[in-house]
Amino acid sequence: xxxxxxxxxxxxxxxxxxxxxxxxxxxxxxxxxxxxxxxxxxxxxxxxxxxxxxxxxxxxxxxxxxxxxxxxxxxxxxxxxxxxxxxxxxxxxxxxxxxxxxxxxxxxxxxxxxxxxxxxxxxxxxxxxxxxxxxxxxxxxxxxxxxxxxxxxxxxxxxxxxxxxxxxxxxxxxxxxxxxxxxxxxxxxxxxxxxxxxxxxxxxxxxxxxxxxxxxxxxxxxxxxxxxxxxxxxxxxxxxxxxxxxxxxxxxxxxxxxxxxxxxxxxxxxxxxxxxxxxxxxxxxxxxxxxxxxxxxxxxxxxxxxxxxxxxxxxxxxxxxxxxxxxxxxxxxxxxxxxxxxxxxxxxxxxxxxxxxxxxxxxxxxxxxxxxxxxxxxxxxxxxxxxxxxxxxxxxxxxxxxxxxxxxxxxxxxxxxxxxxxxxxxxxxxxxxxxxxxxxxxxxxxxxxxxxxxxxxxxxxxxxxxxxxxxxxxxxxxxxxxxxxxxxxxxxxxxx
Ligand SMILES: Nc1ncnc2c1ncn2[C@@H]1O[C@H](COP(=O)(O)OP(=O)(O)O)[C@@H](O)[C@H]1O
Ligand SMILES: [Mg+2]
Numbered sequence: 001x002x003x004x005x006x007x008x009x010x011x012x013x014x015x016x017x018x019x020x021x022x023x024x025x026x027x028x029x030x031x032x033x034x035x036x037x038x039x040x041x042x043x044x045x046x047x048x049x050x051x052x053x054x055x056x057x058x059x060x061x062x063x064x065x066x067x068x069x070x071x072x073x074x075x076x077x078x079x080x081x082x083x084x085x086x087x088x089x090x091x092x093x094x095x096x097x098x099x100x101x102x103x104x105x106x107x108x109x110x111x112x113x114x115x116x117x118x119x120x121x122x123x124x125x126x127x128x129x130x131x132x133x134x135x136x137x138x139x140x141x142x143x144x145x146x147x148x149x150x151x152x153x154x155x156x157x158x159x160x161x162x163x164x165x166x167x168x169x170x171x172x173x174x175x176x177x178x179x180x181x182x183x184x185x186x187x188x189x190x191x192x193x194x195x196x197x198x199x200x201x202x203x204x205x206x207x208x209x210x211x212x213x214x215x216x217x218x219x220x221x222x223x224x225x226x227x228x229x230x231x232x233x234x235x236x237x238x239x240x241x242x243x244x245x246x247x248x249x250x251x252x253x254x255x256x257x258x259x260x261x262x263x264x265x266x267x268x269x270x271x272x273x274x275x276x277x278x279x280x281x282x283x284x285x286x287x288x289x290x291x292x293x294x295x296x297x298x299x300x301x302x303x304x305x306x307x308x309x310x311x312x313x314x315x316x317x318x319x320x321x322x323x324x325x326x327x328x329x330x331x332x333x334x335x336x337x338x339x340x341x342x343x344x345x346x347x348x349x350x351x352x353x354x355x356x357x358x359x360x361x362x363x364x365x366x367x368x369x370x371x372x373x374x375x376x377x378x379x380x381x382x383x384x385x386x387x388x389x390x391x392x393x394x395x396x397x398x399x400x401x402x403x404x405x406x407x408x409x410x411x412x413x414x415x416x417x418x419x420x421x422x423x424x425x426x427x428x429x430x431x432x433x434x435x436x437x438x439x440x441x442x443x444x445x446x447x448x449x450x451x452x453x454x455x456x457x458x459x460x461x462x463x464x465x466x467x468x469x470x471x472x473x474x475x476x477x478x479x480x481x482x483x484x485x486x487x488x489x490x491x492x493x494x495x496x
Pocket of ligand 1: 012031036
């Protein structure tokens with residue numbers, strides 16, 4: 001693919017992307033949400049037309065305008081929701097539309113031939129699946145493998161798998177990898193899109209990193225480290241926002257001896273005014289539970305907690321709110337957004353709770369405060385009275401930040417603040433976080449993405465298996481340092 005360009009309305013999804021595939025290679029494409037991976041492959045499959053660029057097969061320019069053009073060239077994609085016939089057999093699904101007929105009897109299905117031919121395809125993929133079994137008697141993972149067999153049974157040169165393992169368990173993923181190996185042996189090229197970096201490092205011959213609709217590099221296996229890939233995915237744009245040298249403000253909040261049985265052991269830390277404190281670690285390190293525990297969202301024991309020099313306790317989020325501490329939950333859909341309310345009403349819920357005891361709430365004041373807060377975080381909306389569902393994921397997340405800011409908190413706790421938002425909104429959210437810190441708000445944050453924490457935080461607590469294993473500050477705060485620490489801790493664990 002050469003110089004492939006695609007825009008959707010105002011969004012540039014691909015800005016001149018080159019992408020090559022060798023015969024019999026597994027080529028992984030990785031990148032953050034919204035990087036353009038699916039769009040690039042949908043263009044190759046004839047699902048979307050491209051705005052510019054070209055596609056060449058064996059050096060010859062080809063026109064792919066519809067899915068059937070791609071299929072004719074042997075380019076096929078495994079979809080997450082497959083179009084199959086659950087009540088029919090595996091064999092009938094593999095050969096759907098191309099069922100073998102008995103010689104001389106065009107309406108009579110040759111079921112013996114069908115079963116034999118299906119067994120042959122399944123054998124090539126080394127799949128232990130009965131061709132006669134009804135499709136709905138198989139697991140979802142097996143059904144997905146039947147899709148691969150279906151693709152292979154027609155002429156197949158390139159197979160595309162977009163997030164194919166996202167719903168598979170470890171055993172099922174391994175079966176899929178074995179199937180991919182079998183495809184390679186036949187000289188078929190596989191494009192493999194996944195957000196599981198470890199898995200990509202294992203199976204791909206080459207890895208292409210997309211960022212913001214551009215190819216930022218294609219790397220052969222073994223020539224790039226995981227940390228470098230993460231860096232490529234995120235880019236240096238975060239670093240560019242140069243961390244201001246920490247003239248550390250006074251301590252505004254401290255926690256001594258936070259424990260959650262089996263999850264977090266004796267965690268202590270201090271938070272300074274205007275500081276971004278990151279808590280990071282691999283999944284299972286206890287980082288998320290720790291901050292939920294500290295806000296009364298998970299049962300925890302805390303020896304001592306101080307806010308502005310006074311001993312306090314938070315056993316419920318409303319205690320936090322009255323101390324001027326607000327919290328952004330990690331799960332937008334189930335925990336924070338009220339779908340039956342408008343954007344304005346959603347933004348006001350905390351503010352209403354914080355003022356209702358003291359004032360008779362004026363509707364006008366509520367509107368003004370809400371609009372001001374929504375504007376501050378740049379929520380893109382038709383109007384504040386629209387239903388909250390009309391906002392994109394990224395704008396819903398900004399609306400939630402507006403909700404936290406409306407109460408003018410001194411401390412903000414952010415649990416995975418950019419989960420599931422597009423790249424553009426991510427950047428805006430980072431800017432909002434920086435701006436808050438500059439205004440003197442103190443921030444505690446964690447994220448499922450380590451580079452996000454290291455990019456934003458002035459100081460980082462590194463956790464592993466419930467323990468704080470290190471505290472890094474200023475120039476020490478890098479993804480490489482964090483990864484080195486957590487891998488050392490994991491290795492020490494295995495040997496000790
Ligand atoms: N059908 C579409 N309509 C409008 N915008 C789209 C559509 N598909 C993708 N986009 C936008 O194009 C960009 C790239 O999306 P996508 O290719 O799905 O990324 P990825 O698969 O890497 O997560 C995103 O900003 C996304 O919002
Ligand atoms: Mg995608």
